Amino acid sequence: MKALQYQTQRLSMRFFMLMLVLFIVQVALGLILALQENDPLFLQGVLNFNIVRADHLDLAIDWILCGFIGAIVFVAPLLSKRDFAHPWLIKFLFYALLVIVIANVCTQYLARFGIAGWWLGQPWFQQGREYLEEGRAVQVALLIGFGILSYIVLRIFPPRREWNEIHWGLVLGVLGLTGVWVFAMFFVARLDLSEYFRWYVVHYWVEGIWEIIHISLVGYLIVLMFHAKIKSVGYAVFWGVAMVWLSGMIGNAHHYFWIGTPAFWQFWGSLFSAFEPLPLVFCFWHIYLDAHQNRKPLENTPAFYFLLGSVLLEQVGAGILGFSMTFARTNVWSHGTWITAGHAHLALFGTFGLLGIAVAYYAVPLMRGIKGFDERLGQLAFWLVLVGVLGMAFAFDMGGTVEVFNYRTLGLDWFGGRIDPAMGGYRVALLVFGCVLLIGAGLTVYDLLTMGYRRPSAGLARERPDGHAAAAIGARPAVGWGRYLSGFEVGLWLLVLWFFGGIITVSLLAFNLAIVRSGHPTLPYTLAAIGYAGLFVATLLFISRFLTSMQARKRAVAADESRDDMDLLGEPAA
Amino acid sequence: MSCAPGKPCEEGKKRRIALLAFGLMALVFFVLSAFSFVDSRVQVTPEVVTYGPYNAVQGKRVFQAYNCMDCHTIVGNGAYFAPDLTKEYQQVGPAWLAAFLGSPGSWPTQTVVAIHLHDPAQLKTTDIDTMQAYLKQFPGAAQRIRQQGGHGTYMPNLTFSGPDIGKLIAFLKYTSDMNTEGWPPKPETNGAALLADRSAHAATAVHAPAGAPPAAAASAQPASDPAVLGAKLVQEDGCTACHATDQSTKVGPGWGGLYNSQVKLTDGSTVTANDAYLARSILDPNAQIPTGFQPNIMPANFGSVLSKQQVDAIVAYIKTLKGNK
Amino acid sequence: MRHRAIDLVLTAVTTVAALLLSWPFWAHFEYWADSRALWIVYVIIGAILAGYVFYAFLGALHTLFEHDALDHAEAREAAKGGADTENRS
Numbered sequence: 001m002k003a004l005q006y007q008t009q010r011l012s013m014r015f016f017m018l019m020l021v022l023f024i025v026q027v028a029l030g031l032i033l034a035l036q037e038n039d040p041l042f043l044q045g046v047l048n049f050n051i052v053r054a055d056h057l058d059l060a061i062d063w064i065l066c067g068f069i070g071a072i073v074f075v076a077p078l079l080s081k082r083d084f085a086h087p088w089l090i091k092f093l094f095y096a097l098l099v100i101v102i103a104n105v106c107t108q109y110l111a112r113f114g115i116a117g118w119w120l121g122q123p124w125f126q127q128g129r130e131y132l133e134e135g136r137a138v139q140v141a142l143l144i145g146f147g148i149l150s151y152i153v154l155r156i157f158p159p160r161r162e163w164n165e166i167h168w169g170l171v172l173g174v175l176g177l178t179g180v181w182v183f184a185m186f187f188v189a190r191l192d193l194s195e196y197f198r199w200y201v202v203h204y205w206v207e208g209i210w211e212i213i214h215i216s217l218v219g220y221l222i223v224l225m226f227h228a229k230i231k232s233v234g235y236a237v238f239w240g241v242a243m244v245w246l247s248g249m250i251g252n253a254h255h256y257f258w259i260g261t262p263a264f265w266q267f268w269g270s271l272f273s274a275f276e277p278l279p280l281v282f283c284f285w286h287i288y289l290d291a292h293q294n295r296k297p298l299e300n301t302p303a304f305y306f307l308l309g310s311v312l313l314e315q316v317g318a319g320i321l322g323f324s325m326t327f328a329r330t331n332v333w334s335h336g337t338w339i340t341a342g343h344a345h346l347a348l349f350g351t352f353g354l355l356g357i358a359v360a361y362y363a364v365p366l367m368r369g370i371k372g373f374d375e376r377l378g379q380l381a382f383w384l385v386l387v388g389v390l391g392m393a394f395a396f397d398m399g400g401t402v403e404v405f406n407y408r409t410l411g412l413d414w415f416g417g418r419i420d421p422a423m424g425g426y427r428v429a430l431l432v433f434g435c436v437l438l439i440g441a442g443l444t445v446y447d448l449l450t451m452g453y454r455r456p457s458a459g460l461a462r463e464r465p466d467g468h469a470a471a472a473i474g475a476r477p478a479v480g481w482g483r484y485l486s487g488f489e490v491g492l493w494l495l496v497l498w499f500f501g502g503i504i505t506v507s508l509l510a511f512n513l514a515i516v517r518s519g520h521p522t523l524p525y526t527l528a529a530i531g532y533a534g535l536f537v538a539t540l541l542f543i544s545r546f547l548t549s550m551q552a553r554k555r556a557v558a559a560d561e562s563r564d565d566m567d568l569l570g571e572p573a574a
Numbered sequence: 575m576s577c578a579p580g581k582p583c584e585e586g587k588k589r590r591i592a593l594l595a596f597g598l599m600a601l602v603f604f605v606l607s608a609f610s611f612v613d614s615r616v617q618v619t620p621e622v623v624t625y626g627p628y629n630a631v632q633g634k635r636v637f638q639a640y641n642c643m644d645c646h647t648i649v650g651n652g653a654y655f656a657p658d659l660t661k662e663y664q665q666v667g668p669a670w671l672a673a674f675l676g677s678p679g680s681w682p683t684q685t686v687v688a689i690h691l692h693d694p695a696q697l698k699t700t701d702i703d704t705m706q707a708y709l710k711q712f713p714g715a716a717q718r719i720r721q722q723g724g725h726g727t728y729m730p731n732l733t734f735s736g737p738d739i740g741k742l743i744a745f746l747k748y749t750s751d752m753n754t755e756g757w758p759p760k761p762e763t764n765g766a767a768l769l770a771d772r773s774a775h776a777a778t779a780v781h782a783p784a785g786a787p788p789a790a791a792a793s794a795q796p797a798s799d800p801a802v803l804g805a806k807l808v809q810e811d812g813c814t815a816c817h818a819t820d821q822s823t824k825v826g827p828g829w830g831g832l833y834n835s836q837v838k839l840t841d842g843s844t845v846t847a848n849d850a851y852l853a854r855s856i857l858d859p860n861a862q863i864p865t866g867f868q869p870n871i872m873p874a875n876f877g878s879v880l881s882k883q884q885v886d887a888i889v890a891y892i893k894t895l896k897g898n899k
Numbered sequence: 900m901r902h903r904a905i906d907l908v909l910t911a912v913t914t915v916a917a918l919l920l921s922w923p924f925w926a927h928f929e930y931w932a933d934s935r936a937l938w939i940v941y942v943i944i945g946a947i948l949a950g951y952v953f954y955a956f957l958g959a960l961h962t963l964f965e966h967d968a969l970d971h972a973e974a975r976e977a978a979k980g981g982a983d984t985e986n987r988s
């Protein structure tokens with residue numbers, strides 16, 4: 001393990017810790033939501049669904065931002081080859097963020113009494129717009145916070161002519177974060193216009209600026225973890241970012257189909273957002289080539305597990321699920337149903353949440369100066385989180401398909417209990433997989449919080465130092481599931497994933513058929529079941545295949561080393 | 575490293591083209607955005623939509639203040655915990671909304687809605703002053719009254735003030751008036767009737783169709799005994815909220831011993847309560863009002879939710895009810 | 900040249916597929932900005948821009964793989980030259 005190069009990198013630690021705490025709280029709130037979905041009277045009057053949900057959404061954004069800030073604070077000195085000039089400013093940012101988050105969680109409760117804090121025509125305490133529930137006061141504070149972050153980054157970075165694409169990416173990221181936020185800060189009376197601007201923030205953040213930050217950070221992590229060449233990574237970062245914006249600029253219009261804006265958006269939004277997965281496919285290849293192809297050993301498995309999870313769930317959750325519902329003729333059905341929520345969880349948590357955790361796994365051991373930690377807990381946590389979130393997405397998506405049929409095709413009324421029982425099984429499934437995710441999240445947080453303070457377990461002693469024990473198991477050449485993963489095979493896996501994505505898209509298109517509209521759901525139900533189940537199982541298998549092959553590589557390297565050791569001892573190689 | 579050795583380096587050019595294309599896209603996007611909100615687009619705006627003394631702008635503030643959007647969807651955006659509100663006003667109308675929002679702890683009954691019918695703002699907005707006309711204009715209200723009236727709702731009691739309710743109604747009227755390009759899609763089939771039909775046929779099929787809610791599946795009874803089916807239907811369709819199964823009177827006449835008895839009508843005539851009379855009383859209740867009862871109390875649109883078989887089943891059931899003479 | 904021909908064919912196929920999936924079956928031409936004349940303009944500009952995006956994607960993907968091949972060649976050279984050059988990269 002490398003040592004920490006700049007002392008001020010340590011300032012990132014507090015952001016990672018705050019991220020973890022907010023993460024677990026946010027997931028716990030999600031579980032309350034899932035309970036309320038099953039029993040609407042649960043906590044009613046005490047904590048109504050909308051208040052829990054507002055906090056669930058805002059905290060999701062908050063902890064992901066926390067992860068971004070932590071990651072940026074961690075890598076900025078490396079990218080600038082110097083320490084931060086004003087550490088106090090970063091500390092101030094941290095405490096400001098803490099206050100903002102707590103204030104926001106509390107003021108959401110005022111929605112129970114309809115208190116928005118109107119003053120000067122603006123809602124200062126809370127404003128009840130999905131994803132932008134913060135009141136104006138918190139929003140102004142956040143704007144200042146983003147401004148500070150931008151200043152910090154620009155201040156430490158070297159002169160502009162020395163920037164490579166990663167510098168550009170991060171600068172565009174923090175400036176964009178700030179710039180776009182301004183559109184969240186006005187009360188607009190017209191609903192169509194107000195929604196129009198709401199998507200400036202929500203869409204241009206997640207499918208624009210956050211993706212820029214994601215691409216840049218993932219690229220740089222690949223440089224750090226696998227010594228990839230910064231030039232080829234830079235190339236990938238440029239074209240990744242370019243394609244995000246070439247498709248996503250007009251692609252934003254996939255939110256302008258039904259909000260009262262004209263029909264031409266249905267064409268423009270469908271056409272360009274259809275290409276939004278391209279940068280994700282592109283970046284996946286870049287990760288494969290730069291992380292896998294060079295056969296360098298894997299040093300920190302949990303960090304890479306979560307990193308790969310982030311990149312692959314971006315492909316699956318954002319790319320494929322997003323694609324399936326991005327056409328006006330599919331979105332007209334999926335819009336406003338649980339199908340959206342399936343995409344939302346897998347894309348938002350899958351892509352950005354897992355990235356924050358990956359960076360924390362990379363950075364925390366370095367900052368605590370831990371030489372080799374027990375990686376098995378992190379690996380277990382990863383699999384739990386992955387299975388949990390995929391299962392939740394499955395529950396949302398299948399429940400959503402049933403919801404589309406009952407609510408939109410049959411026109412059954414919501415109350416009168418017609419929709420609820422139909423979706424009931426999936427509501428329970430949501431709860432079950434939510435619990436799996438919660439356990440995984442708990443393990444992740446426990447592992448990262450206590451890493452380096454716990455006593456090393458017996459298993460660790462066996463496996464370390466120098467991977468002798470591992471070498472004994474892994475001395476065989478990698479075969480079967482752990483054999484070398486060729487580019488051709490990766491291509492096949494991607495094709496399989498997209499094949500199921502195609503089936504999902506057709507399942508939504510099928511709702512347009514006369515036979516389905518006359519009340520026969522067999523076709524869309526069957527296609528959806530095959531599509532979603534196939535997609536998520538294939539995702540699990542692919543990740544497992546990819547990681548096993550990386551692990552085998554690690555063992556092979558360790559075996560080489562131990563063979564050398566043993567040679568010295570004059571023993572035959574195992 | 576962007577250029578392979580031995581090839582002309584075109585990377586700079588490619589990047590400039592990409593930037594140009596992006597500029598073009600931004601241009602397209604902003605021009606189209608301008609087209610979206612100009613007056614000639616003829617989209618309603620909230621300032622002009624009013625309900626009583628309130629307009630929809632005020633309504634939007636109330637809507638945001640209570641964070642309705644984190645339970646409901648509006649134009650499809652928001653939470654999926656509760657129904658979409660975009661076209662709610664068009665479905666249920668102002669009187670039902672006023673009744674519901676005034677006591678969201680339970681679903682309004684017809685009587686409660688009738689009270690709000692005479693609110694001046696309501697009268698001025700809809701120009702409707704009879705319950706019958708109101709329920710015809712707003713079938714969603716009729717359906718909710720019939721199915722839910724008097725039962726508890728899952729919506730928390732938010733204790734809205736009177737002005738808040740008026741403002742919210744103005745806002746929902748505005749969203750109903752909005753042109754949302756055909757969303758939500760109109761159902762092409764009467765799902766409730768379809769499900770009821772299917773479950774009536776379920777005698778031949780062993781299982782209820784996939785996706786049929788248990789409530790409907792529960793009424794899957796052997797078709798050989800329509801009276802049993804009828805007994806289920808009168809529960810499900812809320813008939814028994816008003817009709818007793820003996821001779822007593824709840825809201826409407828009791829059913830016990832009704833079949834083949836002589837019924838005196840308000841027009842002075844006397845008829846025999848045979849199959850035809852009972853079926854007509856279900857489908858067109860205002861045609862024959864027995865003495866001692868008022869017209870326009872019973873919803874007049876059961877015909878739209880009950881199939882002929884179901885009406886027959888209910889009649890068959892009523893036949894089985896004996897009076898306690 | 901052959902590369903380019905394949906890319907162009909792929910681009911054409913994808914663009915047509917994307918256009919079909921986005922085709923305005925629903926268009927009602929009531930609003931002037933939704934008029935038939937403008938729809939023709941929309942489809943043409945949209946097709947050109949969309950085609951460009953996909954073509955640029957293919958180009959970038961090719962280059963990504965070329966870089967990788969070059970890196971490998973270099974690494975192999977370095978490995979021949981001596982084991983420790985690799986550590987410095």
Ligand code: HEM
Nearest residue numbers: 206254273276318322323325326335336340344347348351
């Ligand atoms: C990492 C990237 C992405 C994230 C984090 C993300 C997240 C989200 C979230 C949270 C929503 C829910 C909005 C709501 O609650 O109404 C949403 C909606 C949507 N997303 Fe994504 N998304 C991503 C990428 C994509 C991509 C690449 C596509 C298209 C190919 C896409 C297509 C859509 C569509 C069509 C909707 C609208 C659903 C509706 O309102 O009907 N998303 N996205």
Ligand code: HEM
Nearest residue numbers: 027030031033034060340341344349353434437653654655
């Ligand atoms: C135990 C884990 C979780 C459970 C059980 C859960 C459950 C839920 C539920 C029930 C909803 C409301 C859906 C509705 O409106 O009907 C929701 C919404 C949402 N949650 Fe979660 N959640 C969990 C974790 C997360 C995580 C980790 C994230 C992101 C980091 C997240 C992001 C969101 C978002 C963005 C929405 C809005 C979705 C939309 O509008 O489409 N959730 N969640």
Ligand SMILES: [Fe+2]
Nearest residue numbers: 203207252255
């Ligand atoms: Fe979007």
